[in-house]
Amino acid sequence: MSIQGITEDDIANYLVQTPGFFERHAELLATIRLTSPHGNRAVSLQERQMEMLREKIKGLELKIVEMIRHGQENMAIVDKLHRWTRAIMLTADPADVPSVMAEELKNQFLIPQAAVRVWGVKPEYADRPFAQGVKEDTKSFATSLTMPYCGVNSGFEPVGWLQDPGTVMSLALIPLRHAESAPAFGLLVLGSPDPTRYTADMGTDLLVRVGELASAGLARLVPAA
Numbered sequence: 598m599s600i601q602g603i604t605e606d607d608i609a610n611y612l613v614q615t616p617g618f619f620e621r622h623a624e625l626l627a628t629i630r631l632t633s634p635h636g637n638r639a640v641s642l643q644e645r646q647m648e649m650l651r652e653k654i655k656g657l658e659l660k661i662v663e664m665i666r667h668g669q670e671n672m673a674i675v676d677k678l679h680r681w682t683r684a685i686m687l688t689a690d691p692a693d694v695p696s697v698m699a700e701e702l703k704n705q706f707l708i709p710q711a712a713v714r715v716w717g718v719k720p721e722y723a724d725r726p727f728a729q730g731v732k733e734d735t736k737s738f739a740t741s742l743t744m745p746y747c748g749v750n751s752g753f754e755p756v757g758w759l760q761d762p763g764t765v766m767s768l769a770l771i772p773l774r775h776a777e778s779a780p781a782f783g784l785l786v787l788g789s790p791d792p793t794r795y796t797a798d799m800g801t802d803l804l805v806r807v808g809e810l811a812s813a814g815l816a817r818l819v820p821a822a
Contacts, residue, residue, distance in 0.1 A: 674803065677705040682810055691817040695727040698785075698811055708787050710765065712758035713811070715773070715783035718818045728818075730758070731784075739772045739781035745804040746770040747795040755786040766792040771808040773815055775822035782819045785811050 612618055684701045688694050695713040702711045716736055718728045735754045747769045755770060756762045765788035773783035785808065789795060 678803075678806065678810075681705045681807075682814075685810070685814040688814075692722055692725055694814050694818070695725075698814060702787070702807070709790060710759040710761060710788040712755070712760075712786050713773075713783065713815070714755070714758060714786075715815055715818050717782050717820070719820060722818050735784065736781065739770070739784045740774075742770065742772040742781070745772070745801045745808060747799050747801060747804070748797045749792065750788070753786075755784055756788060758786060759788045762788070764788075764790045766790050767795040769795045769804055771804055771811065773808060773812045775812065775816065779822055783812075783815055 681698075681701045685694060685698055688697045695715065699711040699713050702708050713727055714729075714731045715722075715727050716731050718725070722728055732754055748767065750756055750765045750768055753768070753770065756765050756768060759765060767789050769787040771785040771787070772781040773785060774781045787795070
């Protein structure tokens with residue numbers, strides 16, 4: 598809209614740059630009528646501002662509720678991770694750590710299946726089940742992982758370590774190592790019959806933490822780096 602060369606933007610800019618306009622012409626505020634977003638009825642400028650304010654407050658309330666929900670979910674995850682870590686630390690015999698680790702992961706995080714394999718172990722642990730049946734290709738694959746692998750079950754060897762491999766539709770493979778750049782000395786595998794439980798586009802921050810804690814807990818089984 599343009600009246601004698603004056604556009605709506607010109608009017609808007611003038612009002613923004615002249616904050617005292619409505620103080621000098623307060624009677625205009627009472628005469629301005631706007632269409633309500635909740636119907637075709639006309640409302641005053643003050644009423645329209647109140648409606649906008651209520652909508653903004655409602656939006657903020659929804660954001661606060663969402664923040665509280667996320668905070669509660671994060672706290673629940675922290676509690677589960679704490680209980681899992683505590684169970685590992687309370688395991689006196691290093692040879693029991695792999696089974697405790699897998700069982701507590703299933704219990705705390707409701708993971709259907711979990712298994713651990715460790716290679717290059719100290720001689721006293723060489724005959725333990727967790728040190729058996731890992732092919733060289735799997736060891737190389739574990740070392741090549743810079744982040745946990747999450748995705749569909751494509752016939753990976755580690756799936757065979759699980760209790761019921763035939764039901765696994767998605768899985769997470771978490772490398773275990775002394776340090777970020779060190780070769781892997783083990784692999785933690787999590788399996789689920791739900792194809793959407795572990796996906797390629799999911800966040801892996803929690804799994805990375807699990808891998809770091811698992812590596813620390815299993816470090817007693819292998820020679821020092």
